[in-house]
Amino acid sequence: MARIALSAVVVQEFSQLRSTDGTTRADIVLEWNVLESMVRHQRDELKLIPFPGSSKTARALAGGGRLSPTTYLRGPRVFGFTGVYRPYCVDTGVLDTHGDPGEAARDLVEAWEQDRDLYGFLHYDLSTEGGQLRRWIAISVESSLRAGESRVEKHTARAKELAQIVSTVGEGPRVRALLRAQLFETSHVLRKEAVELIDQLPATTDGAPDRSVAEAIRPGASDELARVLDAVTRFERLAVTMDNCFRSTLSTFRLITPEAIATDELLRDGASSIRRCADEAIAAVAAIDQIGTELSERVAELVAPVREATGPVQFFDGLVNRHLAVQQAKGKSPWITDLEEGWVPRQLYREQPEPRDVDGWMHPYRLSTLYSFVEGTR
Known part of the structure; x- marks a missing residue:
């Protein structure tokens, strides 16, 4: 959610623009830039904790290409590294129904500024380091939109900083506390109950698949x-x-x-x-x-x-x-x-995977995502 909040704040000025394919929006273009920067500058970290979209990005870069609608995504609704959280972000006020930043997004970005001493990002104050960083990200987004593929600088201190920021955006104490509060304040009754039940489960380092989370919370469910x-x-x-x-x-x-x-x-x-x-x-x-x-x-x-x-x-x-x-x-x-x-x-x-366990689940229900989200705010 913190990544979505940062993205929404940056790309709101480009909300009416589309890339050269006539479809791709600025939030997906920012994903192109972020993922390229992460694959180039956070390679060791990605080996330990795979980031959604990083494998697709690595393949594109290995072939000498850049991310674009043909090598990544056109729409951000359910895929990408932020897509699975979008319904929750609308529910909690991080995004409005048009994808623009809500009050909760501004609260998260303000907390992130304080955690990282990057004041000025939210209010786009160009006299501050945070404002200058936001301007650099915005310029990269606009140039990528107009080019129809990522145009983020490949090997610069700013690109490395962008990769590091995205990989650690939810780690600051103020952001983590705010995210946790938002988790438990959701107006979605069943989601709130699931969060409360998940919060009572033992922490694990390997996460848990949807089915395992469902089995664990079922005994205490309404x-x-x-x-x-x-x-x-x-x-x-x-x-x-x-x-x-x-x-x-x-x-x-x-x-x-x-x-x-x-x-x-x-x-x-x-x-x-x-x-x-x-x-x-x-x-x-x-x-x-x-x-x-x-x-x-x-x-x-x-x-x-x-x-x-x-x-x-x-x-x-x-x-x-x-x-x-x-x-x-x-x-x-x-x-x-x-x-x-x-x-x-x-x-x-003709080459198909081995049959699944008949009690396994083949569709995503985002319980594992919710579990990881709760774990990240402990």
């Missing part, structure tokens, strides 16, 4: 939060079952025929359990307060092509139909080709 966690668990079991069966078939067979499908153990198991998994997921989602009915209808629609499957052949046909509908909606080609003698996986999609 009825409403428990229903949400149970719905996620049931839905993920359904999603993993479908995903495992489809991907495994692509990697197992070069020609997918009814005869081959009928003897595949994973598909047989999936066909025998899919209706139970589907019904449990639909019921669990329907039990969520307020939005459960709407979400359960969407889950029912998702699973409709496979729910009534009576065997592995029908089950796989349903998975294919679902896949074709998804790819068509995306405007993309399917992963398999329909030939007279059967389905043939396209070469690009």
Whole structure:
């Protein structure tokens, strides 16, 4: 959140500008500049604590390129090193609904100034070191916007300072205390409860995946939060079952025929359990307060092509139909080709990962992000 606050303060003067692609906004352009600086000047630190986007950046720089819409991101909504925190930032007043800095952002930047003795950054006072730093960052953002790719200086004291600032922005005592207060003051009832429960968990150095956090806070959860966690668990079991069966078939067979499908153990198991998994997921989602009915209808629609499957052949046909509908909606080609003698996986999609644990989660729910956030403010 502190990074988003700094970014929002800097880029607010460029809120109406877009890069040469007509889409990319100034906050993403600042991410280009920050990540390039970090990969160049914080390489050892990134090996110990991977930073979202650093691997993509390293690949671009290794090829002699710069970050741009084609090598990084166009929109900051859910990805990048700040995207996952955006809904929370709007909830706490760090950002308004347009992405401009709110009062909470100004409070965070002011606390950061005091932690680092960089006064003048918030009020853009060019007679101060903080004001001069902000001006340098703003110039880099504007030049990158107009060039359509990162134009941050590569090897300068300022670039090194930018990398160091971003990697340590939440470490000062004033910022950490303010972030912690904002965590517990959120108006989102379930998120606040999750934060309070996570805060009671033992600290770990390796973080925790979403599923582990959910399992840890479930015993102390209210009825409403428990229903949400149970719905996620049931839905993920359904999603993993479908995903495992489809991907495994692509990697197992070069020609997918009814005869081959009928003897595949994973598909047989999936066909025998899919209706139970589907019904449990639909019921669990329907039990969520307020939005459960709407979400359960969407889950029912998702699973409709496979729910009534009576065997592995029908089950796989349903998975294919679902896949074709998804790819068509995306405007993309399917992963398999329909030939007279059967389905043939396209070469690009024949190598698939090993099947997940059926109790694993394949979609992000940001509980691990929230856990890391709480840990960082202790």
